Amino acid sequence: xxxxxxxxxxxxxxxxxxxxxxxxxxxxxxxxxxxxxxxxxxxxxxxxxxxxxxxxxxxxxxxxxxxxxxxxxxxxxxxxxxxxxxxxx
Numbered sequence: 001x002x003x004x005x006x007x008x009x010x011x012x013x014x015x016x017x018x019x020x021x022x023x024x025x026x027x028x029x030x031x032x033x034x035x036x037x038x039x040x041x042x043x044x045x046x047x048x049x050x051x052x053x054x055x056x057x058x059x060x061x062x063x064x065x066x067x068x069x070x071x072x073x074x075x076x077x078x079x080x081x082x083x084x085x086x087x088x089x
Contacts, residue, residue: 014022026036052060062068 022033022036026033029036031039059070063070
């Protein structure tokens with residue numbers, strides 16, 4: 001994994017209450033606000049990447065390990081619609 005050094009992001013119009021909370025939380029854990037935000041973003045990204053798909057959750061609760069035999073996965077395709085010309089308008 002290659003990180004771009006010197007990447008900068010500027011966030012404007014942060015709510016003063018949010019900024020005060022951020023400053024307090026960063027101070028509480030002994031980090032700069034900048035490092036604290038980096039860690040918040042990193043933690044959120046990791047949690048998002050580990051999130052299961054709905055099909056994986058379903059299989060975890062209802063799969064063969066739980067005594068439920070699931071039908072094989074099928075793909076459904078849209079069939080073209082055809083209109084019979086019966087002469088009515």
